[in-house]
Amino acid sequence: MQWIIQFIVHHRNLSSLFLTVMLSLWMLSGSDARQAKIARTLTMTVFFPFQFTVAQVARARNIFAENRRLREELTSLRTSASFLEEQAAENERLRDLLGFRESLDYTLLPARVVAREPSQLYRSLVLNVGKNQGVDLYMPVVSKDGIVGRVVQVMRHISLVQVLQDPSARTSVMTKRTRSVGILETENGRDFFIRHRTHVDVQQGDTIITSGLGGIYPKGLVVGAVTTVREGVDPLFKKTLLEPSVDFDHLEELFVMQISPQWTVLRGELDSVEMEK
């Protein structure tokens, strides 16, 4: 026993490296979701007041530029508002004619980004709205340009959002023109792609929207546009590369779609399965 202690003391640098590396690998391999959740809750509670203060200072710095941009946007929006009102009226008339029911049964909750994940992969961000404002788990988060991600953790006043850039995120999408479904993936958080079967008709410039099949995002939200279709690498699949419509490097004002996932009814069972794991 004593020689083991002597060995550890003598090689304390390597022993420490071994210990910490093993701990890291243990955390990486056995993902205890509940333990991580508690730890994350603690960290976010400790860091949030600091982050909020610094974020306000950073915002104040850009306030003049933002004011000018908003004035320009206001002018542009006023111009298009009357046009859209006319279109909405026409849309309403057509809906009545077709017998469709108004399907927007959710509201958009405005939210501000107060923190981003401090690593080279921006896999998550923190919003300044939480349970008290009506945010719930798995609610989709969108910007004016398209989908951004989904809520993965909710506290009283803040919530954590997993953005599409997270390589572990998978989103069911479809090509707007041909309605062919695929899974949106990324390996590095920048290059997004979909694996389509070789016979599927997809072309450069096609708009990609959410399919509504994943149960989280409603159908029809804009994801991006096809930039390249790579064929011939795999006999069964072709790789469709796309440019997301959202600029993930400049996210400030977002909206939480207050809509429950389609599988909410199964959540109890899913939670119990996770607990058993």
Place this chain on the structure above:
Amino acid sequence: MIGTALKWIAAFVLCLVLQTTLMPVVAVGGIAPDLIVVVLFFLAIRAGVMPGLYAGFLIGLGQDLYSPSLLGQSALAKTITGFFIGLFNEKVMRTDPVMKLILLVLSFMVHDTVFTVVTVIKTDASFPLVFSELFTRTLPRALYSVLIAAIVYAYDYFVKPGLNR
């Protein structure tokens, strides 16, 4: 001793907060300096292998808590980086500031290689991603961060002696 430890803890907390809030604002083409690796670098150089290693582990773990997946990824990357910086500084050189800035770039390479390898393994991504990340993301990020480290060195070498006089 305790005072020094508290100063480093304060530096890490401040950097973590700035990294999550201000750094995305100063990013150029999606590339932002990594203050946390820079502070880890200074700690490992000044305090040695063991403090560098354990500080790397703890701050990496703190970073992982922000991530919705892969708990332990940053902890592993920063542990190895802290160990690498401390050991390299101890065995190879101690004084030359230019060499130290080169060591900082190497530290980014070590950190991002470990980080990306874990991403590749956990997400079944393709392995060439590790190399493409090193050249398209790590190197620019390291050079951007070197600017910040150079400011600290400039203060240490030119401003501080003047103040002490």
